[in-house]
Amino acid sequence: MGSTDFLKWVQEGDDPFRQTLSTLLFIVAGFSLMLNGDPF
Incomplete structure (x- = not known):
């Protein structure tokens, strides 16, 4: 399964677990972007 x-799948989820997961992914990607200039 690709990252996209x-x-x-995460963004389409209604349950709190997936919403929390997407929030965490967003935060991690933001930190990576600040540190490396490339989130992936």
Whole structure:
């Protein structure tokens, strides 16, 4: 499963676990972007 498929699956989820997961992913990607200039 590619990362875009995973992100799509996370964003489509209604349950709190997936919403928390997407929030965590967003935060991690933001930190990576600040540190490296490239989130992936």
